[in-house]
Amino acid sequence: MTREEKSAIVEELSAKFATTPYFYIVKANGMSVAETNQLRRLCFENGVEYKVVKNTLIKKALDTLDTDYSGFDDSVLKGFSGILFHPESGKVPARLIKEFRGKTSADKFNLKGASVDSSVFVGADQLEALIALKSKQELLGEVIGLLQSPAQNVISALKGGGNKIAGILKTLSEKEEA
Template sequence: MTREQKTELVAELKQKFETTPYFYIVSASGMNSAETSNLRRMCYERGVEYRVIKNTLIKKALEDQEVDYAPFNDNVLKGFSGVMFHPESGKVPAQLIKDYRKKSGKDKLQFKGASVDASLFIGADQIDRLIALKSKQEMLGEVIAILQSPAKNVLGALQSGGHKLAGILKTLSEKEEQAA
């Protein structure tokens, strides 16, 4: 790869890291071509972009970002690295990694680190935590449901109370008519 190609790739990666809030760094070393093909197929099916990139190029692309990715330099950007990008969810790549490992063996695809909405997750023990994360849409849905709940309760009480009040008034008016 020429110096110009590397510069172009770093610029492209910088843009990708800026615009994609969810990316994972994994190690797929020791995988044969069939296993790698399986991984790429799973990524494609789930809308995950997977690219194998040299660690030095990843480091250069992460240097000028708003988020401090320095913790990645110590453990994450060592050895063979592949980057998984997903534009909408921080959960999808984590689930993909877990599913792939269950299917192909725990030693085949190693999770090294991730950035989810500028929060860093480092180490294989973080994968279950990432799967449990809720997306922004899920959290907004829960907040809206919580906010709507009291309003629905008040409306329900007013409507049922209104029916009761109308029934009482009707009964009283009928009693007055019978008494007269």
């Protein structure tokens, strides 16, 4: 690979890292052709982009960004590395890794590190934490639901109370007439 090709790959990766807030670096060595095809099919079905890139090029691309990725030290950028990109959710690649590991041998495909909204996660033990993370939309929905709940309770109490008062007044007025 020529120097120009390498710099083009680094520029492309830098742009991809800058525009994609969710990416995972995975260990994907020792897979058969059938397993690799199965992984790529699973990625396509879930809207995840999968690329295999040399570690030195990944490191150079990460160094061009403003975010501190020093957590991706030699333990992450070592050996055979693939990158999973998802533009909308940090959970989708984590679920994909877990699903694929269930279908194949766990040592062939494993999480090395991840970046979710510029937060760095290192190590395969972080997979369950990444699956449990809520997206910004889910968190905003919960906050809006919590903010609406008291107002809805007050409104329903006022509506319910109004009906009760009207019923009591009607009953009292009917008693007076009789």
